[in-house]
Amino acid sequence: MTTETTVGRFGRYGGRYVPETLVPALLELEEAYAKASADPSFGEEVARVLKEFVGRPTTLTPARRLTEAWGGAEVWLKREDLAHTGAHKINNTVGQVLLAKRMGKKRIIAETGAGQHGVATATACALFGLPCEVYMGALDVERQALNVFRMRALGAVVKPVESGSRTLKDAMNEAMRTWVSQVADTHYVIGSAAGPHPYPTIVRDFQSVIGKELRTQALAAFGKLPDAIIACVGGGSNAIGALHPFIGDKGVRLVGVEAGGHGLDSGQHGASLTLGTEGVLHGSRSLVLQDADGQIQEAHSISAGLDYPGVGPELAYLAKTGRMEVRTATDDEALAAFYEVARMEGILPALETSHAFARGRELARELGRGKHLVINCSGRGDKDVATISARGVPPPVGVKA
Amino acid sequence: MSGEIAQAFAKAKARGEGVLVAYAMAGDPDLPRSVDVFAALVEGGADIVEIGVAFSDPIADGPVIQGASERALKAGSTLKRVLDEVVPEVRRRCPQTPLVIMTYVNVVMAMGEERFAKLARERGVSGAILPDLPPEESADLRATFDAAGLDLIPLCAPTTPPARAEAIARDARGFVYCVSVAGVTGMRAELPPDLSQRLDLVRRASPVPVVAGFGISTEEQARTLAAHADGVVVGSALVRAAHADGPQAAKALCANIKRGLKR
Numbered sequence: 001m002t003t004e005t006t007v008g009r010f011g012r013y014g015g016r017y018v019p020e021t022l023v024p025a026l027l028e029l030e031e032a033y034a035k036a037s038a039d040p041s042f043g044e045e046v047a048r049v050l051k052e053f054v055g056r057p058t059t060l061t062p063a064r065r066l067t068e069a070w071g072g073a074e075v076w077l078k079r080e081d082l083a084h085t086g087a088h089k090i091n092n093t094v095g096q097v098l099l100a101k102r103m104g105k106k107r108i109i110a111e112t113g114a115g116q117h118g119v120a121t122a123t124a125c126a127l128f129g130l131p132c133e134v135y136m137g138a139l140d141v142e143r144q145a146l147n148v149f150r151m152r153a154l155g156a157v158v159k160p161v162e163s164g165s166r167t168l169k170d171a172m173n174e175a176m177r178t179w180v181s182q183v184a185d186t187h188y189v190i191g192s193a194a195g196p197h198p199y200p201t202i203v204r205d206f207q208s209v210i211g212k213e214l215r216t217q218a219l220a221a222f223g224k225l226p227d228a229i230i231a232c233v234g235g236g237s238n239a240i241g242a243l244h245p246f247i248g249d250k251g252v253r254l255v256g257v258e259a260g261g262h263g264l265d266s267g268q269h270g271a272s273l274t275l276g277t278e279g280v281l282h283g284s285r286s287l288v289l290q291d292a293d294g295q296i297q298e299a300h301s302i303s304a305g306l307d308y309p310g311v312g313p314e315l316a317y318l319a320k321t322g323r324m325e326v327r328t329a330t331d332d333e334a335l336a337a338f339y340e341v342a343r344m345e346g347i348l349p350a351l352e353t354s355h356a357f358a359r360g361r362e363l364a365r366e367l368g369r370g371k372h373l374v375i376n377c378s379g380r381g382d383k384d385v386a387t388i389s390a391r392g393v394p395p396p397v398g399v400k401a
Numbered sequence: 402m403s404g405e406i407a408q409a410f411a412k413a414k415a416r417g418e419g420v421l422v423a424y425a426m427a428g429d430p431d432l433p434r435s436v437d438v439f440a441a442l443v444e445g446g447a448d449i450v451e452i453g454v455a456f457s458d459p460i461a462d463g464p465v466i467q468g469a470s471e472r473a474l475k476a477g478s479t480l481k482r483v484l485d486e487v488v489p490e491v492r493r494r495c496p497q498t499p500l501v502i503m504t505y506v507n508v509v510m511a512m513g514e515e516r517f518a519k520l521a522r523e524r525g526v527s528g529a530i531l532p533d534l535p536p537e538e539s540a541d542l543r544a545t546f547d548a549a550g551l552d553l554i555p556l557c558a559p560t561t562p563p564a565r566a567e568a569i570a571r572d573a574r575g576f577v578y579c580v581s582v583a584g585v586t587g588m589r590a591e592l593p594p595d596l597s598q599r600l601d602l603v604r605r606a607s608p609v610p611v612v613a614g615f616g617i618s619t620e621e622q623a624r625t626l627a628a629h630a631d632g633v634v635v636g637s638a639l640v641r642a643a644h645a646d647g648p649q650a651a652k653a654l655c656a657n658i659k660r661g662l663k664r
């Protein structure tokens with residue numbers, strides 16, 4: 001099942017809107033990726049590293065207490081938080097860095113928002129012995145100090161980006177500018193299912209390991225496919241990875257949850273699928289948050305990984321065609337979900353992931369008993385403890401004050 | 402084809418000069434005062450004026466033009482306002498000089514491609530340069546522009562292989578903009594040694610004039626390139642001069658570079 005309507009296009013979305021300097025590099029990447037995909041030894045190598053190093057397959061965990069508390073469908077968690085480095089991002093970086101090595105590239109650059117993709121890229125570069133430079137908005141450098149340290153510890157150079165909103169979109173601008181000037185020997189590892197063709201396709205393919213494993217695990221655990229799968233949507237990589245293998249399965253509801261920030265009427269959110277309009281950002285045509293004059297607006301989310309005014313083109317297509325349902329969760333709802341999951345399941349989810357959990361209860365109830373709901377637990381929350389604890393910690397449960 | 406651009410090249414050629422395409426940012430420091438900058442470029446000898454329209458995420462631009470974009474956006478610049486308030490004034494003050502809009506594709510899409518083409522042409526714009534619109538994505542827009550009589554000026558890069566460069570040149574309208582360096586806009590002390598060879602190649606394949614741009618800021622660089630191109634584009638150096646020392650400084654720099662273009 002594919003949603004690619006013509007090469008590099010998902011309906012009206014996708015394409016390759018980049019300076020001419022980069023086009024030959026994108027064509028080279030497209031060709032190298034096609035060759036690698038056709039070569040069984042490449043797939044085997046990626047699979048081997050995912051198993052030996054990343055710890056795949058990640059487990060499918062029954063969320064028994066949440067199931068009981070929510071009083072609807074049985075809830076299961078696809079545990080990407082258990083992947084090495086603590087999020088799904090590593091699935092993509094292992095694949096792309098191996099591909100870059102095959103292409104003979106000498107160095108790696110990447111952008112990062114929450115720092116998870118930066119850490120995952122730095123990790124893959126350390127593993128395969130390539131120098132790594134990570135562009136990160138200066139604001140994110142402040143709010144994700146732990147991940148900044150992890151990248152540096154792994155040997156990467158972190159480049160704070162001071163332009164624009166000093167967040168993910170500006171980091172991506174700067175990474176593209178750098179790539180334009182070093183394109184001959186450098187591979188740019190884009191961290192989400194966004195960017196110019198062939199990135200949305202490559203990232204989706206590497207992340208689809210999530211959904212493929214889930215398929216097998218669901219059949220083994222409850223003897224059928226899930227009735228619904230929920231994932232949070234920033235640029236869309238964990239969502240497309242979890243959902244893509246199920247696009248052809250009509251009985252499986254696919255649900256994406258975007259950052260509602262301070263609320264959809266506040267103007268401060270990251271809900272590009274819900275409120276975005278068609279535009280070009282970072283090399284592809286998709287849905288973007290922009291004003292009437294085509295200026296990209298700053299997104300807002302408590303989670304740096306969802307603080308992005310664009311979204312991958314395939315997600316935009318799935319949303320517009322109705323195959324994927326789109327919902328939103330506000331900062332406050334995500335925070336509440338964080339504690340709910342922590343205290344009922346013993347898991348500290350990432351703030352991004354907490355957005356998916358925030359819509360879990362209503363979806364479990366809509367589905368009802370006897371149905372199966374899978375939440376893609378895209379990452380763990382250690383990186384977010386500073387942000388979350390700064391707002392105070394609710395009192396412990398089960399202890400008399 | 403707009404005709405005005407071809408005419409500007411023909412006139413310069415008749416005088417034995419290369420063409421100076423001079424860029425500044427509309428709305429920097431504000432809309433009315435940027436008109437003074439554009440007029441100063443023409444007084445300094447610019448043959449074609451490139452009017453930059455700010456975009457929030459200028460991935461092809463270096464720090465100088467990024468800074469100008471931010472100032473212009475703060476001053477309230479939009480494509481609509483540039484077409485309504487800047488272009489007609491520049492036309493009035495410099496009626497002989499063709500104007501080309503340089504911006505990013507999203508800004509044009511937001512206005513609507515047809516509406517932009519029609520309005521720009523009505524206001525007296527001759528062409529447009531969109532650095533994030535490579536050939537693969539440009540066919541529809543070129544047809545829209547052709548219908549309105551607006552030239553979609555293509556770019557050719559140092560990484561563009563020869564056959565692709567020739568194809569770009571064959572489809573070109575107005576002129577071919579040869580990007581001198583693999584990188585973003587901004588001044589460079591040295592230009593790549595193979596630039597003249599690349600220019601020669603594109604020029605042989607091109608039915609329209611060929612100019613070199615990105616990184617050019619001195620009379621000396623202009624003189625070297627004049628032997629291999631029909632003209633040069635100067636942007637960041639003029640933006641910086643106008644921002645730091647006002648329109649007269651930009652005018653002086655234009656005059657300076659123009660001297661390098663005299664054969």
Ligand SMILES: Cc1ncc(COP(=O)(O)O)c(C=O)c1O
Pocket residue numbers: 087088113114115116117191192193232233234235236237238239304305306350352353378379380
């Ligand atoms: C744990 C986690 N989940 C989700 C995301 C959002 O990205 P995407 O939509 O590409 O999965 C991030 C991004 O940093 C992340 O770290």
